[in-house]
Amino acid sequence: MQQHQEDAASYRGAGVDVEREEQVLSRVIETVSQTFAFVRDVGKPVLPVGFFANVIDIGHGMGLALSTDGVGTKLMIAQMMDKYDTVGIDCMAMNVNDVLCVGARPIAFLDYIAVQHANPDLINPLMLGLKEGARQAGVAICGGEIAQVREMLASERDGWGCDLVGMCVGHVPLDKVIVGKSVAPGDVIIGIRSSGIHSNGLTLARQVLFAQNRYTVDTKFEELGRTLGEELLEPTIIYVPEVVEALARSLNIKGLAHITSDGLLNLLRLDTASHPVGYEIDRFPPIPPIFSLIQHAGGIPDHEMFQVFNMGVGFCVVIAEADAASFMDIVKQHGREALQIGRVVSDPEHKVVIRPRGLVGQGNQFFHV
Structure with missing residues (x-):
């Protein structure tokens, strides 16, 4: 097999350096994994960092699944369209779908919305999308944060720059966690x-x-x-x-x-x-x-x-x-x-x-x- 080098270069040219991200991520995982030792009883992670979601032991044979993700540059399409009422569904999906991957049922969600200004014409549609995503996923949005950080966000339309990130919690019995250990030829x-x-x-x-x-x-x-x-x-x-x-x-x-x-x-x-x-x-x-x-x-x-x-x-x-x-x-x-x-x-x-x-x-x- 011959490796094609132009793929990484092309994606890097678009602004995403996958190779460098992998190098950074390896150090991040090393650092984050060291925090597992800080937990002595309830809340101990049962999976290594790097799977779609992690699971923590909350006692009595039960686990909480945790995952966080954002919408990424799809928000720039929303800005170009001046249409913000669906990207909340994307934010919900990116999180609940990851939680499913450990065999957990998503049950709760938190959001973080960073904006240039507290613009209701931006924030209200974002929340409507999150609400629709919550309906589809059967979860409650239990809280969140709106941060006004104008100097940190670039935008072609002043006042409309934003970032949207979520975090999902699911529940799963520890003996029902699925990570692929039983995958076998013929499946x-x-x-x-x-x-x-x-x-x-x-x-x-x-x-x-x-x-x-x-x-x-x-x-x-x-x-x-x-x-x-x-x-x-x-x-x-x-x-x-x-x-x-x-x-x-x-x-x-x-x-x-x-x-x-x-x-x-x-x-x-x-x-x-x-x-x-x-x-x-x-x-x-x-x-x-x-x-x-x-x-x-x-x-x-x-x-x-x-x-x-x-x-x-x-x-x-x-x-x-x-x-x-x-x-x-x-x-x-x-x-x-x-x-x-x-x-x-x-x-x-x-x-x-x-x-x-x-x-x-x-x-x-x-x-x-």
């Missing part, structure tokens, strides 16, 4: 469709579509059936209802992966160290037209597209073959689309192979073969 990989770009890869998308090709949010594309801005603002899907129901029915779910940045490479985050496996993707749902548009407009190769974007699959479930059909039925009942996209195989090299595209992934990169 089935189910992919649940995304609604489009979700909340990852917007920096590269903006660079290609707006900076390089001079499109605007009002540019209409026949293949999208709407304007570019409307497509990019489509909210991230909240997968809570179908996954929580499947967990409640005690289906033999082995692993759960929220497909965000790094795409299907997120499957490699499952804890399968005791029995090295790989993931063979032999089918893939039709790729949403927004990704084909971005790829064509930027001349972006497949390997970079699949490691930056979800490419149409927003959430993956690794499940015993006997329960795969039941899980897909549950997804369908909730109005979502699911497809068996592959299987777990024995693989000491721990790879993700996307056969329809001739891609092999290890670490945080895909390679053409």
